[in-house]
Amino acid sequence: MVTISFVGLGVVGLVTQACFASRGINTIGVDASKHKLDILRSGNLPFYEPNLKELICDACSNLTFSDSVRHAVENSNITFVTVGTPSKADGSIDLLQISEASKAIGVALSNKSRYHVVVIKSTVLPGTTDNVIKAILERESRKSAEKDFGLIVNPEFLREGSSVYDTFNPHLLVVGATDNRSGGEIERLWKKFFNNYFLRTIRTNRITAELIKYANNAFLATKISFINSIANLCQRIDSADVKEVAQAIGTDPRIGPLFLNAGPGYGGSCLPKDVKALIKMSHFVSCHLPLLMAVDEVNENQPKQVIELARNMMGGLKGKTVAILGVAFKKDTDDIREAPSIKVIRQLIEHQAIVRATDPLALENLKKIFDDKIAYVKNKFDCLSNADCCIILTEWDEYKNIKAEDFIGYMKKPCIVDARRILDPQEFVVATNYSAIGLKPSYKETIPYREEHTSEIDLDMPLNAIRKEGVLIAENERYTIHDLKLDELTVSLTELKKAQETRGHSHADCSEVYFFTQGDGKIQVGNRTYYVGQGSVITVPRSEFHKVSNLGEQKLIFITVFEGKRFSKNYDYENKASLKSTVAEAH
Ligand code: UDX
Numbered sequence: 247m248v249t250i251s252f253v254g255l256g257v258v259g260l261v262t263q264a265c266f267a268s269r270g271i272n273t274i275g276v277d278a279s280k281h282k283l284d285i286l287r288s289g290n291l292p293f294y295e296p297n298l299k300e301l302i303c304d305a306c307s308n309l310t311f312s313d314s315v316r317h318a319v320e321n322s323n324i325t326f327v328t329v330g331t332p333s334k335a336d337g338s339i340d341l342l343q344i345s346e347a348s349k350a351i352g353v354a355l356s357n358k359s360r361y362h363v364v365v366i367k368s369t370v371l372p373g374t375t376d377n378v379i380k381a382i383l384e385r386e387s388r389k390s391a392e393k394d395f396g397l398i399v400n401p402e403f404l405r406e407g408s409s410v411y412d413t414f415n416p417h418l419l420v421v422g423a424t425d426n427r428s429g430g431e432i433e434r435l436w437k438k439f440f441n442n443y444f445l446r447t448i449r450t451n452r453i454t455a456e457l458i459k460y461a462n463n464a465f466l467a468t469k470i471s472f473i474n475s476i477a478n479l480c481q482r483i484d485s486a487d488v489k490e491v492a493q494a495i496g497t498d499p500r501i502g503p504l505f506l507n508a509g510p511g512y513g514g515s516c517l518p519k520d521v522k523a524l525i526k527m528s529h530f531v532s533c534h535l536p537l538l539m540a541v542d543e544v545n546e547n548q549p550k551q552v553i554e555l556a557r558n559m560m561g562g563l564k565g566k567t568v569a570i571l572g573v574a575f576k577k578d579t580d581d582i583r584e585a586p587s588i589k590v591i592r593q594l595i596e597h598q599a600i601v602r603a604t605d606p607l608a609l610e611n612l613k614k615i616f617d618d619k620i621a622y623v624k625n626k627f628d629c630l631s632n633a634d635c636c637i638i639l640t641e642w643d644e645y646k647n648i649k650a651e652d653f654i655g656y657m658k659k660p661c662i663v664d665a666r667r668i669l670d671p672q673e674f675v676v677a678t679n680y681s682a683i684g685l686k687p688s689y690k691e692t693i694p695y696r697e698e699h700t701s702e703i704d705l706d707m708p709l710n711a712i713r714k715e716g717v718l719i720a721e722n723e724r725y726t727i728h729d730l731k732l733d734e735l736t737v738s739l740t741e742l743k744k745a746q747e748t749r750g751h752s753h754a755d756c757s758e759v760y761f762f763t764q765g766d767g768k769i770q771v772g773n774r775t776y777y778v779g780q781g782s783v784i785t786v787p788r789s790e791f792h793k794v795s796n797l798g799e800q801k802l803i804f805i806t807v808f809e810g811k812r813f814s815k816n817y818d819y820e821n822k823a824s825l826k827s828t829v830a831e832a833h
Pocket of ligand 1: 402403404405406407463466470504505506507508509510511512513514515516517575576
């Protein structure tokens with residue numbers, strides 16, 4: 247009877263082992279981590295994966311665990327190599343684990359007389375099995391691949407969170423082999439696994455099999471970055487909704503409906519790393535891959551879109567309490583590897599927001615990254631309690647049915663950024679301040695983007711220059727105005743005291759841009775309300791009659807720029823002295 251060993255008990259290794267064991271096949275799982283083996287031997291799991299615990303429990307008589315590759319190889323007929331192939335800092339793939347595993351398997355093969363098949367399931371770049379793994383195995387075993395032992399590439403397409411289901415229901419079996427003996431043996435093994443049920447099989451060489459896995463993941467990543475690009479466009483177009491666009495294009499059989507959910511970007515242990523590794527590899531074979539570079543770039547920038555939505559909605563993030571709902575890279579896993587939540591939280595911290603996170607499973611993993619820099623809250627409602635803003639980053643089912651009344655009841659103000667599109671905009675736009683990936687924001691109050699300058703920018707310097715070089719246009723109990731004439735432009739510095747307003751005016755030939763440089767607060771311009779602070783920019787359209795009312799508690803200093811001279815009156819900019827003496831009202 248066949249026995250199968252697995253070297254590397256991550257999601258792929260442990261799930262595949264458990265699935266084979268559940269089919270009545272003897273299995274041995276090997277891992278270098280003693281801690282992981284202790285957890286497994288005690289009947290627990292080192293990570294969460296739906297249905298895995300039950301499967302292991304039911305099939306325990308066919309499952310053993312060991313820290314010895316030698317023991318595993320000696321006592322099995324086939325060894326699946328399922329160790330991790332993580333990214334290095336430069337994006338290239340780290341072959342340390344797979345080299346170590348190959349070495350240990352090679353040593354074990356040197357003592358074994360029976361034929362053995364080594365199956366590479368770990369994701370490795372095209373050529374790695376032939377050029378690296380085979381060489382190590384042959385050197386350590388002093389035997390020849392194909393002749394003395396089999397060497398197969400058999401990539402998997404398991405998704406975390408549904409890997410048990412995916413193992414039992416794959417869309418394809420890929421067998422990369424250079425000889426019929428080992429290739430046939432692996433096909434027969436899988437046939438037995440599927441009770442001779444038909445499974446679409448591609449038999450190819452090892453290098454093509456390796457590339458199939460990368461191309462598969464790179465294409466999935468491309469679909470996600472594509473729809474995220476369309477989402478970013480939708481956010482800037484009135485009434486466009488990426489969700490409806492995705493639903494519509496997904497009905498085209500040439501496109502298909504899956505992997506078209508716009509969001510904060512793809513994460514996890516595979517897609518980000520595999521796209522980067524392909525790009526890195528392309529440099530070595532002098533092949534430019536601009537498409538994949540763009541896919542990667544869109545994904546790297548997607549968390550910033552989430553931050554921008556929150557920042558625009560809040561009028562700034564400094565000092566604001568932000569509740570993060572969901573930190574796992576997707577639902578039904580505790581995995582946060584490359585999760586968009588990490589980038590979003592980092593940027594929130596940079597903007598000096600106070601971050602509070604909740605997740606049904608992934609908080610312990612998040613703690614290892616952020617330690618005491620943020621707060622961790624078990625209950626979703628406690629997380630929302632008194633928060634200024636809520637960002638939904640993982641599509642957990644339990645967040646989908648949070649009611650608008652709950653956000654309203656628990657939060658300081660119900661400002662929601664739905665980065666996973668799990669809430670119904672029809673309902674939430676009416677009841678709350680709701681913004682979402684792939685939807686143009688439509689808050690009840692227009693709150694423009696405001697940048698917090700955390701760096702040491704000395705804004706007094708340009709302000710003082712305008713005060714010194716400009717013309718004093720007005721100085722009274724409500725405001726002070728200095729104008730600086732720059733050819734056809736007028737740059738005007740207004741210091742508007744609290745609870746005061748400028749005079750109503752319009753510019754016939756140009757729009758007027760307001761840059762806010764000092765003071766925080768709420769203002770009214772025409773019939774619009776804004777929260778402004780250092781860095782806010784507001785544009786008033788040409789010919790619009792307006793005045794600026796300071797509704798806040800602080801003096802506001804802003805620079806306005808408009809074409810031509812000051813409206814209505816033709817000031818004598820050259821003759822400062824005469825103007826200064828007649829200053830009274832300007833705006
Ligand atoms: C992926 C591949 O799907 C799988 O075939 C391969 O074996 C391993 O890599 P996995 O990383 O577990 O699986 O998760 P997947 O479901 O592919 O999701 C990856 C990321 O893309 C997640 O962050 C997910 O939230 C995101 N995603 C997925 C989207 O943003 N939109 C989508 O429409 C689909």
